[in-house]
Amino acid sequence: MKKLLALLLVVAFALSAVACSSQEAQTEPAATDAGTTATDDGTQAETPAGDAAAGDKTLLIGVDPDYSTFDPAAAYEGWAAPVMMALYDTLFRFDAEGEPQPWLVEDYTVEGDGTVYTFKLREDVDFSSGNHMTSADVKFSLDRIKNLQGNPSFLAADIQSVETPDDYTVVVTLGNPDGAFIYKLGAYSFGILDSAVVMENGGVSDETAATADNASQWLTNNSAGSGPYTLASYSPDSQVVLERNDNYWAGPADAKTVTLLDIPDATTQAMMIASGDLDVALGLNADQVSALEGNADVELHYDGTLNMLFLLMNNDPAIGGPMADPKVQQAVRYAVDYAGIQALCGPGSVTPQTIIQVGFFGALEARSTDYTDKEKAKALLAEAGYPDGFEVTFSVITNSTEGIKWLDVAQKVAADLAEVGITANIETMDSTVGYELYRSGQMAFAINAWGPDYLDSNNQLAFLPGETVGLRANWEYEDNPEVADLGKQALGETDPTAREELLVQIQETIKDNSPWLPLAQVGKVTAVRTGISGADYSNAYMIDIYNVTKN
Amino acid sequence: MHFLKYMTRRVIFLLIMLLGVATMVFIISHLVPSDPVVAHLGQRAMSDPEIVAAFRAKWGLDQPLYVQYWRYIQGLLQGDLGTSIRTGNAVTADLAMYWPATFELATFSIILAAILGVGSGIISAVKRNRLADKITRVISIVGVSMPIFWLSLLGLYVFYFKLGWAPGTGRISPTFTPPADVTGFYVIDSILEGDWAKAADCFSHLLLPGFVLAYFTLGLISRTTRSSLLDVLNTDYIRTARAKGVGSGLLIERHAMGNALIPVLTVIGLGFANLLGGMVLVETIFAWPGVGQYAYQSVTSLDFSAIIGVALLIAVIYVVINLVIDLLYGIIDPRVRLQ
Numbered sequence: 109m110k111k112l113l114a115l116l117l118v119v120a121f122a123l124s125a126v127a128c129s130s131q132e133a134q135t136e137p138a139a140t141d142a143g144t145t146a147t148d149d150g151t152q153a154e155t156p157a158g159d160a161a162a163g164d165k166t167l168l169i170g171v172d173p174d175y176s177t178f179d180p181a182a183a184y185e186g187w188a189a190p191v192m193m194a195l196y197d198t199l200f201r202f203d204a205e206g207e208p209q210p211w212l213v214e215d216y217t218v219e220g221d222g223t224v225y226t227f228k229l230r231e232d233v234d235f236s237s238g239n240h241m242t243s244a245d246v247k248f249s250l251d252r253i254k255n256l257q258g259n260p261s262f263l264a265a266d267i268q269s270v271e272t273p274d275d276y277t278v279v280v281t282l283g284n285p286d287g288a289f290i291y292k293l294g295a296y297s298f299g300i301l302d303s304a305v306v307m308e309n310g311g312v313s314d315e316t317a318a319t320a321d322n323a324s325q326w327l328t329n330n331s332a333g334s335g336p337y338t339l340a341s342y343s344p345d346s347q348v349v350l351e352r353n354d355n356y357w358a359g360p361a362d363a364k365t366v367t368l369l370d371i372p373d374a375t376t377q378a379m380m381i382a383s384g385d386l387d388v389a390l391g392l393n394a395d396q397v398s399a400l401e402g403n404a405d406v407e408l409h410y411d412g413t414l415n416m417l418f419l420l421m422n423n424d425p426a427i428g429g430p431m432a433d434p435k436v437q438q439a440v441r442y443a444v445d446y447a448g449i450q451a452l453c454g455p456g457s458v459t460p461q462t463i464i465q466v467g468f469f470g471a472l473e474a475r476s477t478d479y480t481d482k483e484k485a486k487a488l489l490a491e492a493g494y495p496d497g498f499e500v501t502f503s504v505i506t507n508s509t510e511g512i513k514w515l516d517v518a519q520k521v522a523a524d525l526a527e528v529g530i531t532a533n534i535e536t537m538d539s540t541v542g543y544e545l546y547r548s549g550q551m552a553f554a555i556n557a558w559g560p561d562y563l564d565s566n567n568q569l570a571f572l573p574g575e576t577v578g579l580r581a582n583w584e585y586e587d588n589p590e591v592a593d594l595g596k597q598a599l600g601e602t603d604p605t606a607r608e609e610l611l612v613q614i615q616e617t618i619k620d621n622s623p624w625l626p627l628a629q630v631g632k633v634t635a636v637r638t639g640i641s642g643a644d645y646s647n648a649y650m651i652d653i654y655n656v657t658k659n
Numbered sequence: 660m661h662f663l664k665y666m667t668r669r670v671i672f673l674l675i676m677l678l679g680v681a682t683m684v685f686i687i688s689h690l691v692p693s694d695p696v697v698a699h700l701g702q703r704a705m706s707d708p709e710i711v712a713a714f715r716a717k718w719g720l721d722q723p724l725y726v727q728y729w730r731y732i733q734g735l736l737q738g739d740l741g742t743s744i745r746t747g748n749a750v751t752a753d754l755a756m757y758w759p760a761t762f763e764l765a766t767f768s769i770i771l772a773a774i775l776g777v778g779s780g781i782i783s784a785v786k787r788n789r790l791a792d793k794i795t796r797v798i799s800i801v802g803v804s805m806p807i808f809w810l811s812l813l814g815l816y817v818f819y820f821k822l823g824w825a826p827g828t829g830r831i832s833p834t835f836t837p838p839a840d841v842t843g844f845y846v847i848d849s850i851l852e853g854d855w856a857k858a859a860d861c862f863s864h865l866l867l868p869g870f871v872l873a874y875f876t877l878g879l880i881s882r883t884t885r886s887s888l889l890d891v892l893n894t895d896y897i898r899t900a901r902a903k904g905v906g907s908g909l910l911i912e913r914h915a916m917g918n919a920l921i922p923v924l925t926v927i928g929l930g931f932a933n934l935l936g937g938m939v940l941v942e943t944i945f946a947w948p949g950v951g952q953y954a955y956q957s958v959t960s961l962d963f964s965a966i967i968g969v970a971l972l973i974a975v976i977y978v979v980i981n982l983v984i985d986l987l988y989g990i991i992d993p994r995v996r997l998q
Contacts, residue, residue, distance in 0.1 A: 328747065372946060383827065576702070
């Protein structure tokens with residue numbers, strides 16, 4: 109008996125030793141041996157959908173999320189978007205081109221120099237509770253975002269009043285004209301709540317909401333919307349389960365159940381989609397892609413995003429030192445190897461010329477990678493009085509954007525700058541510490557990232573002199589009043605043609621003269637199993653679950 | 660009576676220690692030159708003084724530090740660990756939700772590690788310097804020296820991806836709904852529901868992360884068992900027993916193991932506590948929704964109450980495990996009881 113036990117133990121250990129010795133196999137691209145385990149993969153692939161009857165399709169999406177709430181007026185995380193857009197409808201919805209189209213709204217007019225919006229609502233919309241949607245729900249939802257004083261409140265900060273002359277008409281009055289208001293209304297924060305249900309659960313929309321509202325916790329575990337899905341359950345750090353709303357006014361979605369599985373490790377996620385345990389993998393990055401290329405069961409989509417990595421060159425000589433000199437700033441622009449940066453940022457990445465990302469209304473076309481010119485950079489440095497270059501501290505927060513580590517990109521930048529004589533000494537720091545320094549304008553030279561708060565170029569004007577982000581580079585209003593005023597004008601311009609002209613003028617002025625250097629809009633890889641369609645990356649929703657179908 | 664006094668002393672010691680841990684972690688987490696506002700508010704919201712003020716007031720961050728500390732300790736004395744800024748739940752509720760996942764995995768893997776570690780340690784000692792000993796020694800050294808995240812990825816790659824023997828990540832396959840919460844152990848709760856297929860599925864999810872964690876600890880257990888048993892086997896009373904003709908199996912079982920187990924028990928206890936405390940990487944790779952992930956998320960978002968809550972939980976675990984080990988000493992070795 110004991111001998112048998114001993115033998116068993118030895119066998120168990122021998123097995124694990126085999127596992128150790130196959131370390132080399134790990135580095136091989138998985139695709140090459142995918143064929144040999146095809147039968148295993150085949151049976152595994154049955155698990156998610158296999159036991160589901162026709163019409164009861166399930167969809168499994170792998171994510172590495174940041175969400176912690178699904179209250180439209182409190183959530184602000186990028187990963188919340190696909191969930192929120194499945195649970196809630198907005199007055200406007202973004203189409204594939206990124207333009208907002210009427211959704212809960214049938215028709216609308218703008219009057220009063222662009223401050224009074226009158227929305228005519230659809231009359232055929234029911235919430236998943238069975239309640240009928242009326243203007244009162246819209247008023248409740250808009251007021252609640254504004255008054256809850258949460259992360260998305262700034263989107264509604266300029267709303268002066270919301271009136272409801274009848275059941276299907278809503279009149280919104282703004283304090284100032286806002287050419288981007290319709291774009292803001294497409295954000296998931298403006299998801300329309302079933303006011304009766306939310307009030308039953310402690311929801312408050314008036315001025316006291318910041319302290320009196322108690323519905324956020326309830327809305328994190330339940331939904332009260334009219335969207336194509338309802339929230340069946342939310343287990344933090346584990347999964348979100350969505351159940352189809354069969355009575356959805358725009359027609360029911362394809363999959364009966366959608367599960368967003370929390371898989372923080374990208375390598376694990378790649379193995380799971382390759383094995384067929386996921387239908388869609390959203391949390392991959394460039395490192396895992398090579399292992400999936402050539403896998404016949406997995407399609408890879410490469411898309412550009414609006415998430416931009418950029419350099420900050422502090423405009424205050426007391427902080428930025430040589431970096432505050434416009435000639436040095438321009439020299440840095442010439443010194444950076446954009447082709448190399450884009451290679452680091454993954455397929456689909458582009459470099460915008462200015463702070464307005466390619467793909468936004470009025471954006472200039474992408475910066476050519478031929479822009480790099482080390483000789484011009486050296487000449488400019490000499491002109492600025494630094495013929496032998498200089499040393500500067502390069503602050504790098506240990507953070508990443510879509511899986512691309514800022515430190516990797518920063519090292520590339522530092523190497524490029526070394527070629528023209530600038531010694532950028534990288535100083536890494538944790539985000540909890542780094543953001544404080546960044547926000548208070550204390551960094552001389554830094555890399556950082558920016559994802560838009562709402563999908564309009566107006567959002568980017570925060571980088572202009574004297575504005576929120578501009579001040580982080582100590583770029584004061586007085587440093588360039590002309591461009592600062594153009595920015596203010598653009599914010600209030602509601603005529604698209606005039607707005608575009610202003611935006612172009614701003615960009616032409618600052619593209620070679622500002623403390624900002626956009627490095628790249630990073631790429632995004634989405635992996636889907638064959639037979640899944642409609643899972644294309646969307647800047648607005650990351651993935652529009654309502655459009656996803658499974659064969 | 661003696662036992663009661665002993666337990667009272669231990670409990671008082673535990674309370675003092677918890678207060679100390681809470682104070683230390685409170686001080687350390689507030690020494691970080693940063694602000695929860697940065698971690699929880701978006702760039703736009705941060706720029707709006709009204710929103711920042713509302714946020715600070717809501718979470719009591721507008722009060723001087725000593726007031727915040729006093730409020731926390733007052734709550735702590737009433738069993739209230741505060742509210743997590745990140746999740747919006749009471750920290751006690753969060754820990755109650757995350758803890759069973761970690762506890763189930765750690766319990767499973769420490770049982771595995773103890774069985775395999777003690778077993779292989781005995782073989783090593785008995786077959787000293789023979790092939791079986793050499794093999795187990797190499798394996799246990801590999802276990803101790805391999806980074807656990809690497810072992811996790813390797814295990815997942817070989818047994819899940821290549822061989823398809825183990826299921827993917829998480830505690831349960833998405834085709835099943837999690838069992839109703841009774842013990843918090845999915846396997847046991849599924850059995851209580853009478854759903855054997857579900858129990859088997861949950862158990863299969865435990866295997867891979869359980870083995871990875873066990874492998875890490877069993878090397879230590881195996882080494883300790885071997886050296887401790889060898890020491891005992893060289894003592895006079897064993898020689899006497901052997902001379903009196905006691906067979907080798909009975910010798911180890913009846914005579915040697917009892918004495919050899921004491922240091923092994925210590926190692927198992929510490930190993931268990933370490934498993935519970937150090938699961939962040941394994942939980943991340945296997946997408947296991949446990950305390951490790953909760954701790955990591957809380958630290959990166961400067962969620963003070965949650966950070967202190969996790970620290971207190973780990974402190975309690977260490978103390979409780981130490982206590983259990985101390986009591987077990989008494990069962991194994993009567994001499995300890997007498998003292």
